[in-house]
Amino acid sequence: MSNRTSLTPYAANMRDPDPDGARKLAARKWHEQGIIVLLPESLARLDWQDRELVRAVAAKIYGPRGK
Secondary structure, X not given: OOOOOOOHHHHHHOOOOOOOHXXXXXXXXXXXXXXXXXXXXXXXXXXXXXXXXXXXXXXXXXXXOOO
């Protein structure tokens, strides 16, 4: 006999996230809708000049970050 709970319908959704899924989703949104998603691990692959450019653009659009 199997145990059923109120969470049983959600069991299929209770798995570890795909580690590459966020990058794939970000790439798909860029190609489909022109949405730019910048993930921290993606920024880490950029050189310091490009990282600073991204930070400057974000600060101009959204305002400076609180520290």
